[in-house]
């Protein structure tokens with residue numbers, strides 16, 4: 663990923679892609695004092711840009727640091743980078759971390775760095791191909807409790823168990839893994855939120871120990887606009903036996919129907935189809 667043309671916004675200026683480097687004694691690398699965002703550009707415009715910039719700042723604050731730029735400045739820097747890269751459809755990765763001034767657990771005086779990179783990452787599937795549904799296996803790791811890790815932050819450290827789970831899933835021939843939470847309730851996939859359709863109503867896990875995705879909230883609104891009831895609650899894994907449709911939501915995943923979770927099979931149906939289409943129309947509208 664590091665060897666390509668283009669520019670990356672790095673601490674206030676656009677620098678050549680290959681020169682956007684950092685020191686090996688970076689606190690963010692050793693101690694995970696790092697937060698990030700994932701955004702998508704549709705028709706040249708970042709979808710829900712300010713919400714993402716606000717979440718980046720909030721994630722940093724949860725890890726005990728303030729970004730050296732305002733949300734408006736992050737918004738402007740993101741637009742500048744998207745424009746410089748010239749893509750009309752792309753993925754955006756803002757990241758903020760503690761620098762290399764102090765080495766040790768404590769790093770109060772380290773500099774806070776911010777970078778924004780943009781690259782092409784097409785939707786995984788066309789709306790039609792999505793309807794086949796992806797296959798999930800159970801993750802070997804659970805989402806930690808809010809008093810075990812700063813679960814409301816989109817913090818890099820929380821992704822350690824996601825990468826482990828996703829690698830294990832892919833090695834077994836699945837596209838992704840479904841994670842339970844620390845209590846044993848259904849939580850989310852490794853980078854996307856979970857929705858179940860039961861008897862025409864949508865049920866989705868209450869995001870009290872994992873990310874309340876921006877796509878999740880968008881899709882809840884879209885479903886309610888269609889008159890579909892959406893219930894946020896704790897959901898037991900055995901409730902999948904009474905579930906007709908399942909889908910995931912996320913900036914990268916968009917709305918992705920699920921055909922299988924472990925031994926449970928599902929056929930993506932009218933609710934998946936409606937929300938895949940509604941989301942596509944909204945982001946491209």
Ligand code: PMP
Pocket residue numbers: 700824850851852853854855872873874875876877878911912913914
């Ligand atoms: N959960 C996790 C662990 C994620 O990484 C993401 C992607 N950012 C999501 C949920 C979905 O969040 P969003 O809809 O804001 O992209």
